[in-house]
Amino acid sequence: MEILNLEGTEDTPKIILDKKNGIFEISGRSLPEDSAEFYRPVLEWIEQYSSEANASTDFVFKLEYFNTASSKLILDVLSALEDIKGMKIVWYFHEDDEDMEEAGQEFSELVEIPFEFKTY
């Protein structure tokens, strides 16, 4: 599978989806003008990955900030990951960022995937 690699910008996150090396990570800031358009390639990549997924997948979210339009798309990403066997979400939050911790907990209540919480 091709690697999806997007450089982060001041309003979009850095994204690496690399099946071969087992790296699945969305990090940084997400406040794009058009969140649906921005996350479309991610959702398409996951759809393809779901039919040929690795035995286990640790999908990392290490977000500093996201806007509400992105939060809907993050839920869409999580929903797309939900049916993949061996899926685990690793949700990072800054140690003094209670809002990001709470956001992760809320997402974990909305989908049936195990979440691991880590601070950075």
Next chain:
Amino acid sequence: MNFIYDLHRTMMSQKLILVYQGDFTQETTKSILAMAERNIDSSGEESSIKRKVFNVMVEALQNIVKHSDELVDGQIRSHAAIFLIGRESNRYSIMSGNPIRKENIPGLKSKLEQINGLDRDGLKDLYKEIIKNTTISDKGGAGLGFVDMARKSGQKLEFEFPEMSSEYCFFCLTVHVPRETAE
């Protein structure tokens, strides 16, 4: 040119650290965020407070970009809106104003009143309810902006609709972010 000094004095007395008036786009949003962030960083603000202010700013700015009604007055069409940030010893205030067509007020007002009627848990439930059922609108919004502002600030949303003309009012919104970390 006394108005320059008057404007300066108003900004000082109202403790405003940033005022922007004009057309709002994603590009101006990014510039305003960068300026405000530098200002808040250089003041040595706690990162948790800074993040909350940033959060509310983004939602307020993107609301203007997506929802501000175009003002049509004869031949003149304008998207002009205003955005302000104030910093006092105990709180930041994120303020915005934009034209709204009168027929759009009741829907907006009832949404804001619904949010102001909810406590912390009620807001959390509403947020989850909306995020589960919403689809991204044509304008690119998820319908979560005001709920998020209320949650992140922990404060009621203050709003007014002073009249501009027979067709328009000016939607004024203020969100305070306390500088003391809430318990």
